[in-house]
Amino acid sequence: MELFAPRALAAILGEMFGGLLWVAAATAALALALCLLALRRGVRWRLALRGAAAFGALVAAGVLAALPGFTNATHADLAGALDWLIWGVVGLGVGLAAALAVLPMLALALGERADAPARRPQRGAASSLR
Amino acid sequence: MPGPALAPLNRRDLVRLAVAAGVAAPVAGAARAQPLRTPARVVIAGAGAAGLTMASKLSRLLEGARITLIGARTAHWYQPGFTMVASGVWPATKVVSETADYIAPGVTWVRADVAAFEPEAKRVVATDGSTHPYDALVVATGCTLEWSRIEGMDPTLIGREGIASVYAGPEGAAATWRVLQRFMETGGVALHGRPPTEMKCAGAPLKGALLWDARLREAGTRGRAELHYFTPFRNLFAVAPVHAKVLELFAARDIAFAYDHTLTAVDPAARTATFRTPDGPKTLRYDYLHVVPPMAAPQPVRESALAWGSGPFAADGWVEVNRDTLQHPRFPEVFAVGDVAGVPRGKTAASVKTQAPVAAANLVSFLAGEQLEAAYNGYTSCPLITRPGRAMLVEFDYEGRLTPTFPFIDPLAEHWVPWVMKDRLLGPIYRAMLHGSI
Numbered sequence: 201m202e203l204f205a206p207r208a209l210a211a212i213l214g215e216m217f218g219g220l221l222w223v224a225a226a227t228a229a230l231a232l233a234l235c236l237l238a239l240r241r242g243v244r245w246r247l248a249l250r251g252a253a254a255f256g257a258l259v260a261a262g263v264l265a266a267l268p269g270f271t272n273a274t275h276a277d278l279a280g281a282l283d284w285l286i287w288g289v290v291g292l293g294v295g296l297a298a299a300l301a302v303l304p305m306l307a308l309a310l311g312e313r314a315d316a317p318a319r320r321p322q323r324g325a326a327s328s329l330r
Numbered sequence: 331m332p333g334p335a336l337a338p339l340n341r342r343d344l345v346r347l348a349v350a351a352g353v354a355a356p357v358a359g360a361a362r363a364q365p366l367r368t369p370a371r372v373v374i375a376g377a378g379a380a381g382l383t384m385a386s387k388l389s390r391l392l393e394g395a396r397i398t399l400i401g402a403r404t405a406h407w408y409q410p411g412f413t414m415v416a417s418g419v420w421p422a423t424k425v426v427s428e429t430a431d432y433i434a435p436g437v438t439w440v441r442a443d444v445a446a447f448e449p450e451a452k453r454v455v456a457t458d459g460s461t462h463p464y465d466a467l468v469v470a471t472g473c474t475l476e477w478s479r480i481e482g483m484d485p486t487l488i489g490r491e492g493i494a495s496v497y498a499g500p501e502g503a504a505a506t507w508r509v510l511q512r513f514m515e516t517g518g519v520a521l522h523g524r525p526p527t528e529m530k531c532a533g534a535p536l537k538g539a540l541l542w543d544a545r546l547r548e549a550g551t552r553g554r555a556e557l558h559y560f561t562p563f564r565n566l567f568a569v570a571p572v573h574a575k576v577l578e579l580f581a582a583r584d585i586a587f588a589y590d591h592t593l594t595a596v597d598p599a600a601r602t603a604t605f606r607t608p609d610g611p612k613t614l615r616y617d618y619l620h621v622v623p624p625m626a627a628p629q630p631v632r633e634s635a636l637a638w639g640s641g642p643f644a645a646d647g648w649v650e651v652n653r654d655t656l657q658h659p660r661f662p663e664v665f666a667v668g669d670v671a672g673v674p675r676g677k678t679a680a681s682v683k684t685q686a687p688v689a690a691a692n693l694v695s696f697l698a699g700e701q702l703e704a705a706y707n708g709y710t711s712c713p714l715i716t717r718p719g720r721a722m723l724v725e726f727d728y729e730g731r732l733t734p735t736f737p738f739i740d741p742l743a744e745h746w747v748p749w750v751m752k753d754r755l756l757g758p759i760y761r762a763m764l765h766g767s768i
Binding site: 202203207208211212213214215216268271272273274276277278279280282283286287 | 419687717718719720735738739743744745746747749750753754755757758759761762765767768
């Protein structure tokens with residue numbers, strides 16, 4: 201159907217979020233770049249994942265609590281499987297997005313693994329140590 | 331089918347031009363790969379939802395055409411949001427924007443209304459005195475609210491004497507909420523209903539009755555209020571399954587209703603409303619009266635040869651069109667879209683969204699000298715709000731068949747998801763429609 205064509209969906213999202221879409225795209229690009237940087241540095245992913253998961257869970261819980269109110273409704277208005285499914289998918293989706301956004305920052309902040317490969321010294325830095 | 335008189339090229343030249351540009355003979359009903367090159371003069375009468383959408387669509391489908399949009403109103407009203415304002419969910423400012431924000435590039439906007447249609451001469455006269463000859467005309471003037479057909483009724487009464495109406499613009503919707511708030515405190519008798527004419531969004535009065543019942547329950551004053559709904563017809567909604575569902579809802583909410591009742595007079599001082607019934611006039615006292623005025627085509631349409639001459643759409647002067655192609659049968663260069671089109675149903679923003687691509691594609695085919703392939707099936711949608719937070723997404727066609735866009739949503743079940751669509755999603759879809767993006 202025409203409404204579900206990618207171009208139509210993009211137009212509707214553009215009308216819905218306006219400039220926020222660019223902010224979201226920039227955030228995603230930044231998160232990706234930081235992720236690549238973290239991968240190069242050999243950071244402590246496991247610890248970062250735990251932290252990001254906890255943050256994502258908090259965000260998801262907040263969204264699940266606030267979502268009906270955001271639509272001028274209450275939890276009492278949710279009726280049937282469809283409503284609860286959409287409510288859950290939106291809450292978990294936002295939580296997952298928040299976790300993914302914070303993961304590389306957290307990973308970089310927590311520092312490198314003890315067994316991380318030593319980084320190649322920079323030329324200028326090497327000469328100054330002599 | 332007679333061809334259009336195009337200046338300076340004739341239809342055959344245009345077809346050759348189109349072939350040369352590689353745009354002739356598109357797949358039936360499909361969008362053109364490239365715009366049609368044409369010097370045609372296209373006039374769009376009306377700068378509301380239908381007119382703006384047609385201007386946006388045609389500006390994408392035609393290259394070199396002179397598209398003129400005629401409409402005086404500088405503020406654009408998002409009319410599907412009026413019930414949200416009238417029930418205190420949205421502020422009135424949320425349904426008002428600028429017409430200029432939706433005018434497509436290259437479209438000339440004449441800030442005047444249409445004073446006269448002269449289809450025999452293929453021109454339109456505007457209220458500023460300017461005349462606009464055309465090779466193709468889109469009539470999208472919307473409809474007029476005929477308050478004067480109710481004796482004693484005047485739109486300036488809305489917001490006073492217990493009189494409300496969501497149809498009187500954003501201010502009328504906001505005034506309706508104020509009147510309702512007072513009624514929620516005092517209680518009493520509330521009268522709702524619909525007019526005997528064709529009307530825009532026939533679900534709105536039903537939504538009103540249900541929403542205001544919900545508001546009274548929230549306020550804890552429902553026990554002090556009597557709600558009544560009156561219809562001139564023998565049903566509450568013209569689509570049978572929806573009628574059955576509304577009967578069920580009215581029974582559950584203790585909303586009384588009566589058929590064969592047409593509001594004919596209002597006495598604001600005495601707070602009485604008079605209805606025409608098969609048993610003669612019936613006068614009822616009210617504390618809250620929601621007036622839905624009779625609706626008709628604007629006078630310049632009614633007085634022109636464009637209006638239906640006979641049949642169910644003649645009395646109120648709706649534009650005669652083929653209900654499938656939206657093309658005028660006697661003036662083939664004329665198409666009608668939106669409220670003014672004399673077709674069954676089809677007087678909602680959702681109808682415009684479905685009609686506009688059909689009318690635009692057929693108008694382009696007409697200019698190209700091709701067969702008209704696109705067809706409108708009568709699609710109309712009504713997010714029937716049953717209380718703040720819940721709605722039913724009712725969609726149907728000419729035949730009264732339910733045509734759900736989302737097969738996983740039961741159109742006759744009250745859910746939060748359709749409410750979310752009404753509250754958050756339909757506005758962006760509407761704006762995308764005005765911009766011609768969908």
